[in-house]
Amino acid sequence: MCGSGDGIDRRTLLRGVAAGAVAVGGSLLVGAGPAHASGFHNPFTGYPISDGWQAHLDRGSLGGIDYVMAVGTRLPACGGGTIQNIPYNGTGGHTVTIHHPNGYRTQYMHLSAFSLGNGATVGAGGIVGLSGGAAGAPGSGSSTGPHVHWHMINPSGVRINPLSYLAGLGGTLPKTYTEVDGIPGPIMWQRAQNWLRMEHGYAGPVDGVPGVNTYAALQRAMRGYGYTGPIDGVPGPNTWAAVQRLASRWGYTGPVDGVMGPNSWRGFARFVNQDRYDRLG
Structure with a gap:
């Protein structure tokens, strides 16, 4: 064959x-x-941004980037690491955290489902969950429309703009x-x-x-x-x-x-x- x-x-x-x-x-x-390698990259380049980093800060958020996508869209890891799932994480709703080997963490919020168990290892590009965000849906938190919220946390525990981080790395696959x-x-x-x-x-x-x-x-x-x-x-x-x-x-x-x-x-x-x-x- x-x-x-x-x-x-x-x-x-x-x-x-x-x-x-x-x-x-x-x-x-x-x-x-x-x-x-950790292979950091932006897996959401084909989706429109509804709220950028500064827009989040302007309304009192600690920062994030919102990418508009249909509920149930597969969410690839922006870099390799270890999975931690946080169900019903306050206003963030279902949140997946990827603990990267370099001490940084990635968080995706407002998920409709998790794809991997706590402690699982994922490579860059592996699917970690499904997007959500529909108003009032389980796991949506405070979201008012379908999207995924993305931010990173540096080793000092400070939330950072993932696009700025990637720009510093050259944004490569x-x-x-x-x-x-x-x-x-x-x-x-x-x-x-x-x-x-x-x-x-x-x-x-x-x-x-x-x-x-x-x-x-x-x-x-x-x-x-x-x-x-x-x-x-x-x-x-x-x-x-x-x-x-x-x-x-x-x-x-x-x-x-x-x-x-x-x-x-x-x-x-x-x-x-x-x-x-x-x-x-």
């Missing part, structure tokens, strides 16, 4: 991506491989370990989305969860690699054959048969791991 050397079914791989599951050796990179193990995951797809955002008109979130908009941008990009089908966001063998042609310029030596497997993904990952696709914003 798969091309030579690619003995894993593509649907199985993509189901794992869509579920946000941590694949053994996969791109969530929990404590694994040279590509793993971690490299994907897919280049090594051939298993696509959220970080690989974040890097792909960032490439597509930079060069092919993708305007959705850089969240590592590919959907119709991601795939439509991928199909546009693949025009340069022989794809002649519709730009409909529904990838099929012709889309994936074009991706394999791209991958063949990055070390893939298998057949161009439109069936993705580990060797195809490795070549594609080498492409998206280029330094020029590190930068967000």
